[in-house]
Amino acid sequence: MSQPFDVSRRAAVLGAAASGALLWAGQGARAQSGQKPSELRVGITTFLSGPASVFGVPARQAAELLIEGINRNGGIGGVPVRAFFVDEGPGADHLVGEYRRLVQNEQVHVVFASISSGSCLACTPLSTELRKTTILWDCGTQRIFEEAKHPYAFRTQGYGTPEILAPLLYLLKTKPDFRTLAVINQDYAWGRDSWELWKAGMDALKPGVRVVAEMFPRFNSTDFSTEITRMLALRPDVILSTSWGGELVTLVRQAAERRLFERSTFVLPVAEASMQPLGRTMPAGHIIGARGDHWNNHPRPKDPDALKRFVDGYRQRFNEYPIYPCHHMAQAFSALQAAYAKAIQAKNDGWPNDQELADAFRGLSFDSPTSTITLREDGQGLEDQLVGLSSHGDRFPFAVPRDMVIFPAAMVSTPVGQKSVDWLKSLKTDILEKVPAPIAS
Amino acid sequence: MGEWFAENGLLLGLAGLDGLSYAALVFMVAVGLNLVFGVLRIVNVAHGSLFAIGAYAAASIGLFFAARGLPPAAGFAALLLGAALVGGLLGPVIERLVLRRVYGQEEVLQLLVTFALFMILEDVQKLVWGVQPVSQDAPLKALGTVEVPFGDDTIPFTVYQLFVLPGVALATLIGLAWFLRRTLTGRVIVAVTTDKEAATAMGIDAAKVTLLTFTFGAALAALGGALASPTTSLVPGIGASTIVLSFAVVATAGLGQIEGAALTSLLIGLGRSAAVYFAPELEVVVPYLIMVAVLLVRPQGLFGVVETRRV
Numbered sequence: 056m057s058q059p060f061d062v063s064r065r066a067a068v069l070g071a072a073a074s075g076a077l078l079w080a081g082q083g084a085r086a087q088s089g090q091k092p093s094e095l096r097v098g099i100t101t102f103l104s105g106p107a108s109v110f111g112v113p114a115r116q117a118a119e120l121l122i123e124g125i126n127r128n129g130g131i132g133g134v135p136v137r138a139f140f141v142d143e144g145p146g147a148d149h150l151v152g153e154y155r156r157l158v159q160n161e162q163v164h165v166v167f168a169s170i171s172s173g174s175c176l177a178c179t180p181l182s183t184e185l186r187k188t189t190i191l192w193d194c195g196t197q198r199i200f201e202e203a204k205h206p207y208a209f210r211t212q213g214y215g216t217p218e219i220l221a222p223l224l225y226l227l228k229t230k231p232d233f234r235t236l237a238v239i240n241q242d243y244a245w246g247r248d249s250w251e252l253w254k255a256g257m258d259a260l261k262p263g264v265r266v267v268a269e270m271f272p273r274f275n276s277t278d279f280s281t282e283i284t285r286m287l288a289l290r291p292d293v294i295l296s297t298s299w300g301g302e303l304v305t306l307v308r309q310a311a312e313r314r315l316f317e318r319s320t321f322v323l324p325v326a327e328a329s330m331q332p333l334g335r336t337m338p339a340g341h342i343i344g345a346r347g348d349h350w351n352n353h354p355r356p357k358d359p360d361a362l363k364r365f366v367d368g369y370r371q372r373f374n375e376y377p378i379y380p381c382h383h384m385a386q387a388f389s390a391l392q393a394a395y396a397k398a399i400q401a402k403n404d405g406w407p408n409d410q411e412l413a414d415a416f417r418g419l420s421f422d423s424p425t426s427t428i429t430l431r432e433d434g435q436g437l438e439d440q441l442v443g444l445s446s447h448g449d450r451f452p453f454a455v456p457r458d459m460v461i462f463p464a465a466m467v468s469t470p471v472g473q474k475s476v477d478w479l480k481s482l483k484t485d486i487l488e489k490v491p492a493p494i495a496s
Numbered sequence: 497m498g499e500w501f502a503e504n505g506l507l508l509g510l511a512g513l514d515g516l517s518y519a520a521l522v523f524m525v526a527v528g529l530n531l532v533f534g535v536l537r538i539v540n541v542a543h544g545s546l547f548a549i550g551a552y553a554a555a556s557i558g559l560f561f562a563a564r565g566l567p568p569a570a571g572f573a574a575l576l577l578g579a580a581l582v583g584g585l586l587g588p589v590i591e592r593l594v595l596r597r598v599y600g601q602e603e604v605l606q607l608l609v610t611f612a613l614f615m616i617l618e619d620v621q622k623l624v625w626g627v628q629p630v631s632q633d634a635p636l637k638a639l640g641t642v643e644v645p646f647g648d649d650t651i652p653f654t655v656y657q658l659f660v661l662p663g664v665a666l667a668t669l670i671g672l673a674w675f676l677r678r679t680l681t682g683r684v685i686v687a688v689t690t691d692k693e694a695a696t697a698m699g700i701d702a703a704k705v706t707l708l709t710f711t712f713g714a715a716l717a718a719l720g721g722a723l724a725s726p727t728t729s730l731v732p733g734i735g736a737s738t739i740v741l742s743f744a745v746v747a748t749a750g751l752g753q754i755e756g757a758a759l760t761s762l763l764i765g766l767g768r769s770a771a772v773y774f775a776p777e778l779e780v781v782v783p784y785l786i787m788v789a790v791l792l793v794r795p796q797g798l799f800g801v802v803e804t805r806r807v
Contacts, residue, residue, distance in 0.1 A: 104618070106733040108627040242780060270772065273780045275737045277728040278521070280657055281514035281772040287651045288510060301629040301731030309727065312636060313652045332629040332729065375628070 091406040095134045097122075097391070098157035098166040099192075100174060101380075104144035106275050109300040110170055110328065110380040114193065115140055116373050117381035118167075121388045124368075131395045132406065143169050147177035154178045158185045165190065165412070167387050170380065172196030172215075172244050182207040188394075188413045192387035193380055195346065196248065197475040200433045207409075209416045209430050211390040212383045213347055213438035215245070216475040217467035219252040219297070221440035222324045222344045224467070224490050225460055226293065227260055229342070229444075230320055233292035235265045237319075239282050239306065241298050242271035249297040249324070255479035260487070267291050272302075279306045283315055291319050299325040304332050311336055326445070328378040330453040337454040341445045348441035349382035352455045353425045354494040362424035376451075386423045386438075390430070393421035428464075433471050437464035443493070458493040504774070506646055511769040513644065517657040519765025520665035521724050525738055526745035527672065527757045528716030534689040534752025535709040538595060539603070541610040543717050544739030545617035546582060550718025551725040551734065552625050554578030558632035558725075571634035575722040583715020591710040599706075614735070622732055629729035635660075636726040656726060664723060668716070669758050676754065685709055689752050741783055748787045750800025759798060760786070 099118055102111030118138055126135045139161050141153045150169065157163045158181075166189045168178045175194035182189035183205055191199065191210040195218060199210065226233070238253070240246030250269070257264055267289045270282050283306075286294060294315070298306060303323065310316060316338040327345035330337060356362045365385060369377040398407035398415035407415065420429045428436050443456025466489060469475045501508070529543045558574035594613055598606045639655035676682035687695040688705045696702045720738075728734075745764065749756030764783045771779040778785070790798055 104622070104732060106731050108622070108732050109629065112622075112627040268776070270776045270779075272772075273737070275733055277724065277734055277737065278518060280517060280727070281511065281769045284510050284514050284651060284653070285507075285773055288507065288646055288649070290649075301729040301734075304629040304631065304729040305727075308631060308633065308729065312633070312654055313641060329629070332631065 089402070089406050089408040089411065091132075092134060092164065094137045095131050095165075095395075096137050096139060096161060096163040098139045098141065098154075098161065098163035098168075100141045100143050100150060100153065100167065100169040100178070101193075102144055102170050103140065103142040106300055106302070107170055108144070110193070110378070111143065113373070113375075113378055114170070114380035114384045117369060117377060117384040118388070120369060120372055121385060125388065125392070131392055132399050139163060143171055143174050147171070147173045150174050151177050151181065154181050155185070158187050163187075164409075165391060167192045167384075169194055172198075172248075175199055179203075179205050179208045186409050186413075188409060188416065190387045190390060193383045195245065197252070197469065200435050201469070201474050205434060207413045209390070209419075209434045209436070211386045211421075211428065211430070211436045213440060213464060213468070214435065215249055216252055216469050216479070217438070217440050217462070217464060218324055218344060218346050219249050220256055220467040220479065221442050221460075221462040222322050222342055223253060223256050223260070224462065224487065225342055225442040226320075226322055227487055228460075228490050229458075230293070231261075233261075233264065233320070235267050235289075235291040236293045236295060237268040237270070237286050237289060237291040238266065238295045239268075239270045239272065239279070239286070239298070240296060241274050241276075241302060243274045246271055246274075246297060250295075252475060252479060253295060253297075255476045256482060259480050259482045260484055276302060277305060279309050283310050283313055286310075287313060287315055287318065293322060294319045295322045297324050299328060303329040307333055308336055311338055316341065324442075326454075328380070330445075330455070331376055331378070334453050335447060337445055339444070339446050339454065342442060343445050343454065343456055344440065344442045346379050347382065348425050348439040348461060349379060349423065350441055350443075350456060350459070351376055352451065353441065354459055356425040357427065358422065358424050361422075365424055382423070382425075386421075386428060386436075389423060390416070390419060390421045390428070390436075394419055431471055435468070435471075437468060439464050440467055458495075460491055460493050462491070507773050508770070510644070510646065510651060511773050512766060513653060513658060514772075515762075515766035515769035517661045517765075518768060519761040520661040521720060522741060522745060522764060523665045523758055523761035524668060524720030524723060525717055526742040526749070526761060527668065527754060528713040528720070529739075529742045530746045530749060530752060530754065530757045531672075531716070532710055532713035533746060535685060536595065536599070536706055538598070538606050538610065539743075540595075540713075541607065541739060542590065542613040542617060543713070543742060544735035544737075545614050545621070546586060546714045546717035546735075547721040547724075547738045548621055548730070548735035549586065549617065549721070550579050550582045551721030551728075551730050552621060552630060553582050553718070554722035555630050555632040555725045555730055556625070558634055562632070562634055568634045568638035571632070571638060571726070574632075575635065575719075575725070578725075579715055579719035579722045582718035582721075583711055586718075587711035587714030588707060590714070591707050595710065596703075596706075614739075618732065618735065621735075625730070627732055629731050631725075631729045633726045654727075661723060664719075665758075665761075668719075669754065672754055681708070744783045744787045748790045748797055750794075750797025753797065753799035756797060756799030760790075 101114050102108045122136045169175050170193045172194045175191050189208045195215040197215045238250050240250050321341040324344040326343035351366055394415040398411050426439050428438050430436050440462040443459035445454040446457035469478045525547050532540055554575045557578050558571045561570040598609050636656045641652040641654050643650035644653055676686050745760045749760040763786050767782040771782045
């Protein structure tokens, strides 16, 4: 007789616990109200482990530095900012759970996600599901806003298409006679996607270029000797590599040691972050990009003092120059400050709820030290691209660009509603006439 | 077929040279792992960390020497010093404090323990050396390059990769074979590898042998890392990519087989290089295709022997 009672009591207890848990979870998922919080909670996903931590850790350092500065000046809308960092290293599946935890358990007001395109593709749909404003602060995949609408997601920097098209246009302007090309990219989404973008643009603007080698070494490779030997034997006019981090450093070092740079012109769209560890090893006269316009030697930044303050502040604190993920993090915080200011003003000094904050981001213009970035109606940011030829001088102990061309974002970005590859295939050579003249430096 | 070779013979020659240096590095890491498994019967995931820490240590010592104006030749001493320090210090500590506690335990537990160790050591690397690429190429630059004829052209190769890496790997193979077969300590190690129970019953101190073997294996992993350091850039995660390939070599070679590790490394090195030239899409899978092909024919590995199950 007692058993049914026991079972039902256990069931009742379990039921109560489950209901409580559901209520608690529901509480977490509930949209943030418009009440001014005691702290502005920002969830930041970045690589803290694995090879991409060469980007992720400097970005976290930049975030900490920026938050300190913001809080010293009274926070955002008078509310101090607090960051919750999450490691992207364990992969997209893990990150999806972490995203939910940030929103539901930590009750963050905004999420900054992520470095990896795979992470962004996994997390961005959650921004719609959980109605949480999400700033895509570094990932570059063009697929995000071309394949779906994400009303709560905004990318506060450029993306793959302009980052590839700008160096291609630079190459076509400065070395128009090239006839052969080899590609050596990392064997993962970015390596493959960036090659598809480049090939589509190159075939449209300079048909007939012979691709003599397409090589995609294993991600996180530590040796490119064989690929270098093959390229030495093939002698392509141009070698494209969108590789980054330690792999790009290794590729450049091994290629320089074996004088491959003397036989071919390299195009390295993601070179900037690898220039410091390479130092003087990076040969001069090759095309280098920075995933944006934020080179430390920008020839005419919009706010030179702000750029100097940021670069010097970062250097003093971490004993190295900031690299592009640091600048992207600064752009994300600048956008966050501008959006809150806009939303608070629109609400007559009231604190915005999730929907009102997301509304403020649409069409938002915000400043970076080098330019002004505007978010389009699809959520994509328009960031200029600065490309130049590697050079060495006395100011920096590593290569920086000379003969720089600042490509206006709108010129090299896929129009809203179109797919990048289709748009690149439709390009006509008259785009070359619109390329701005190099800036003497 | 003959026509194909006539057309591509020169490229095959280049691929062979690249394959040799790659095989040398793979062998240096895999042979240590193989040796350790032979004696300890533990699949040591942390072997990749020893490779990475050996590389970082050698690079740091090399940079230290360079900063003090020592000649480039000192860079070679840095490689050996880095390997000896990591093997001699970390090896005994790991064996005594961690591995000794899981001998004879379930394989899953052993794997988990060495994996945990791997994760801890990964964080230690980040703590000590940071996340930005570290490189030190004094030994590479000291030796310069050599021009290899290629038709009417020449292809520059670094002397370090063409001669030093294969040379050290060959010396290690010969030295190790001699040590294991011609010295008392080596024979004791072989005895424990073959039948630990019988060896112990005959008075061999198995605990000492395991300590010695693990330290030796750790030093080989660290030496592999140290030798790789002048040619590459050291970043978080290099240990992980190394260990995966090493496992493929060990499984293909036959567990505990030194010559098998050498032959497998050579097969993988040459196969991978040939793939880069003639079928780049297969480059990543070549080591594993070789492993599958060998294991289908010889499940015990190239040089492995079929063991009778003991009850």
